[in-house]
Amino acid sequence: MPSAATSHAASTRNSLSKSDITDAIEKLSQHASVRGLADDALENLIGILTKTPCYLDQSAISNIVKVLFPQRKVSEDVVIKIVGCFGQGQSKPSLATQALLLRWLVMVYDILESYTALSQLYGVLFNLLDMITLRSHLCHLLSLLTRRKHVKPFRIQALLEFKRNLGNEQPLNGLLQVFKDYYPDVIVGDIAPTKVGLFSHPNPEWMQKLLLIQESSAADYSGPSEASSFRIVRKVGGQGTKRQKTNHLALPEVHTFHATEASVTLEEVENVDDFVNKLDKLELPNQLVAALEDPLLRKLLQLKPSDAATSRINNWLAACLSDELRSSQTPTPGSADRTAKLLSKILEYTHSTKKLLPAVEGFLYQYLQSWDGKSHKEYILGLLSLLSLRGFEDSSTSSLINFYTELLHQWRVTYRNSEMLEVEGLALRKYMAHVSQICLAGQVAFPGSSFIPNAILCFYECASSLPWQNGLFRISLPPDQLVYIFLFAGDVMMLSRIAGILSKYKRAFELTLKKSSSDSGPEEYPREYVNHFNGFLMDICNLVWRNRAFKAGGPESKQDQNAHGCTLPENVISLLNKAADSREESLMTLFSLSHSAVLAQLSAECLRGMENAQPNIKARHSGPVTQKSLALLASNGGLVISWPDFRVAVLNSLGRGGLIGISNFMHSTMISLIQSSAAR
Incomplete structure (x- = not known):
C-alpha cells in the first residue's frame, strides 16, 4: 500500500494532464519571447524549478529555462535561489536541472543587478567543482567572478590537485589561468593551452534576443559594454596553435x-x-x-x-x-x-x-x-588626423610633388603605346587638377623656397612631354598664377623653363588639333581653352619680343586679341606706367631681351662677343640695345647688325648657354622666326 504522502504526490502530479502543462509552457514561451518576464514572474518560475519535489518532467523544465528572458536586471534573490539549489541530496533538484540553471546564470551574468551576493557565495560555488555535471559551467562562472580576494592558497592547492587527478580538463585549466593572472609568481609551471573561445557566451543568439526584448520593454539595461569597461579585459582560452601565435x-x-x-x-x-x-x-x-x-x-x-x-x-x-x-x-x-x-x-x-x-x-x-x-x-x-599642429617644411611639399612627377612619368611610359580607357582619362584629368592645386598652394606657402619651384617645373616638364599626339592624354594647363609667378620670379632659369614648357604645350595643341579633323583623331579642345592658352603665349611674346608689355587683348587690337595682359587690372598697369615714366623708362620695353632684369646682362654679353669678333670697328655699343641704338652704332662705324638679327643672335646665345626654353619658345611662337627657320 502506498503511503499517504505518495498518494498525495500522485494525485497532485496527475491533477494536470501532460497536454495542459504543454499548453501552459507554450503560452509562457510566446509571452516571454516577446515581452520578457517581470521580476516577480521570473522569481516564481525559478522557485518552481528549484523546489523539490518538482512535478515537471525534464523536458518541460528544459523548455522553461530556454525562455527565461528577464525584462530587467536579475535580482540577487534569484541568484541566491539558484546557487542554493546546487549540490547533492534529496532536497536538491535533479542534476540535469542544476546544470541548466547554472548555464542560465552564466548567460545572464552581465545583467545581474549586483555581484555582491554572488561574490559572497564564491566559496560555495568553488566547493562544487567536484561535481562533474556542473564543473564546466562552474569554471566559467568562477572565471568571471574571481577577484584577488578570492584567490587563496588553499584554493590554488585545490585547483592544482584537480589538475593532477583529472588531467588537462579545459575548464579547469582556464580557471587556473585566471588564478595565475592574479598571482603569476605563485602559480609556477606551464598550464596546458586552452581552446579559443573557451569561456565565451554559451548562447550568443539567446543573449541577442534578450537584449532586443529588454530594449523594447524600455528596461534600464546598461549592457555588457558598460560593465566590462570598468573591469579589466581577459582573453581566457585564447592561446591558439603555434602557427596562430606566429601571426597573432x-x-x-x-x-x-x-x-x-x-x-x-x-x-x-x-x-x-x-x-x-x-x-x-x-x-x-x-x-x-x-x-x-x-x-x-x-x-x-x-x-x-x-x-x-x-x-x-x-x-x-x-x-x-x-x-x-x-x-x-x-x-x-x-x-x-x-x-x-x-x-x-x-x-x-x-x-x-x-x-x-x-x-x-x-x-x-x-x-x-x-x-x-x-x-x-x-x-x-x-x-x-591626430597629428599635432606644426610648421610644414618646404622640402616635404617638394618631396610630395616629386612623388607625383614620378607617378606621372610611370604612366607616360605605361600608356605610350597602349589604349587608355575613358575612365582612366577622366582620372588623369582629375589627377592633374589635384596636383596643380598642390603646386600652387606650395608655391604660395613658401615663396622663398628653392626646392618647390624646381619640383613644380619638373612636374610640368614631365606633363608637357606626355604623348598627347596619340590622343590618349588630354592637355591640362598649369594654373595662371603659377605661369606668371615663374615669369616674374627674377630667375632666368625659371623663365626659360616655363617658356620651354609652354612651347611644348603649343606643339601638343597643334598636333592634337590637326588630328581632330579625322574620325580617328582625339576630341577637339574647346575654343575658349585654346584661346586661354594662347593668351600665355601672347603675354610672353609681348614682354620679351614685341616690346608691348601688359597689353591685353580685345576687339580693338587684333594683334593682341588673346593676350591676358598678365592678368593685371588697368589701374595697376597705370600705376606701373607712372613709376616707369618717373625714371624716364618705358614700361612696355622693361621686360624685353635687352632691358629685362634677368636678360639684359646676357644680351649685352652677346653683343660684346660679336663686337670682339670684329676688331676693326671704330665704336662700341653702350647701354641697353634698341632698334635706334643699333642704327646709330652702325652710322658711327660700329657693329653693323639689324634689330631682328640681333634678337635672333641673342636667342641662339641663350640656347648655347643652356637657356634653350626661351629660344625654343620664340622660334615656335613668332611667325617671323617660324618662317625664317622654314626658309633655311
Whole structure:
C-alpha cells in the first residue's frame, strides 16, 4: 500500500494532464519571447524549478529555462535561489536541472543587478567543482567572478590537485589561468593551452534576443559594454596553435606582479563606483601597454597621468612597430591582419589620449614612403588626423610633388603605346587638377623656397612631354598664377623653363588639333581653352619680343586679341606706367631681351662677343640695345647688325648657354622666326 504522502504526490502530479502543462509552457514561451518576464514572474518560475519535489518532467523544465528572458536586471534573490539549489541530496533538484540553471546564470551574468551576493557565495560555488555535471559551467562562472580576494592558497592547492587527478580538463585549466593572472609568481609551471573561445557566451543568439526584448520593454539595461569597461579585459582560452601565435598580435594583458593582500590593483575593480573609491590607491600594472586593449587601464592613465608611463608605452610601441615595418617589406600569411589589429588598437588608444605618441609618428613617416594608399587606409588616415599642429617644411611639399612627377612619368611610359580607357582619362584629368592645386598652394606657402619651384617645373616638364599626339592624354594647363609667378620670379632659369614648357604645350595643341579633323583623331579642345592658352603665349611674346608689355587683348587690337595682359587690372598697369615714366623708362620695353632684369646682362654679353669678333670697328655699343641704338652704332662705324638679327643672335646665345626654353619658345611662337627657320 502506498503511503499517504505518495498518494498525495500522485494525485497532485496527475491533477494536470501532460497536454495542459504543454499548453501552459507554450503560452509562457510566446509571452516571454516577446515581452520578457517581470521580476516577480521570473522569481516564481525559478522557485518552481528549484523546489523539490518538482512535478515537471525534464523536458518541460528544459523548455522553461530556454525562455527565461528577464525584462530587467536579475535580482540577487534569484541568484541566491539558484546557487542554493546546487549540490547533492534529496532536497536538491535533479542534476540535469542544476546544470541548466547554472548555464542560465552564466548567460545572464552581465545583467545581474549586483555581484555582491554572488561574490559572497564564491566559496560555495568553488566547493562544487567536484561535481562533474556542473564543473564546466562552474569554471566559467568562477572565471568571471574571481577577484584577488578570492584567490587563496588553499584554493590554488585545490585547483592544482584537480589538475593532477583529472588531467588537462579545459575548464579547469582556464580557471587556473585566471588564478595565475592574479598571482603569476605563485602559480609556477606551464598550464596546458586552452581552446579559443573557451569561456565565451554559451548562447550568443539567446543573449541577442534578450537584449532586443529588454530594449523594447524600455528596461534600464546598461549592457555588457558598460560593465566590462570598468573591469579589466581577459582573453581566457585564447592561446591558439603555434602557427596562430606566429601571426597573432601579442598584446599583454593587465597583470600586477608581486601584489600582496594589501595591494589595490585594477584586477579587483568591479564597477564604476569601485573604481572611483579605489582610484587614489590603485597601483599601475607591470605591462602598461595593455592600455591599448584595456579601457579600464586607459581610464586610470588618463586620470593619473605620468610621463614615465607614457614613455614606457612609447618604448614598447617603438619596438613593436619596427617589427611591423620589417614584416611589411616581406609579408607573411596573417601579417596584414596583425598589422591591422595593432593599428586599430593604437588608433583607439590615441583617440582616448588625444595625443599621437612619437613612436607612432616615426612609424607613419617611414610607412607612408612605401604605402600603397589602400592597406589599412582607415587606420592610417585616422592616425594622421591626430597629428599635432606644426610648421610644414618646404622640402616635404617638394618631396610630395616629386612623388607625383614620378607617378606621372610611370604612366607616360605605361600608356605610350597602349589604349587608355575613358575612365582612366577622366582620372588623369582629375589627377592633374589635384596636383596643380598642390603646386600652387606650395608655391604660395613658401615663396622663398628653392626646392618647390624646381619640383613644380619638373612636374610640368614631365606633363608637357606626355604623348598627347596619340590622343590618349588630354592637355591640362598649369594654373595662371603659377605661369606668371615663374615669369616674374627674377630667375632666368625659371623663365626659360616655363617658356620651354609652354612651347611644348603649343606643339601638343597643334598636333592634337590637326588630328581632330579625322574620325580617328582625339576630341577637339574647346575654343575658349585654346584661346586661354594662347593668351600665355601672347603675354610672353609681348614682354620679351614685341616690346608691348601688359597689353591685353580685345576687339580693338587684333594683334593682341588673346593676350591676358598678365592678368593685371588697368589701374595697376597705370600705376606701373607712372613709376616707369618717373625714371624716364618705358614700361612696355622693361621686360624685353635687352632691358629685362634677368636678360639684359646676357644680351649685352652677346653683343660684346660679336663686337670682339670684329676688331676693326671704330665704336662700341653702350647701354641697353634698341632698334635706334643699333642704327646709330652702325652710322658711327660700329657693329653693323639689324634689330631682328640681333634678337635672333641673342636667342641662339641663350640656347648655347643652356637657356634653350626661351629660344625654343620664340622660334615656335613668332611667325617671323617660324618662317625664317622654314626658309633655311
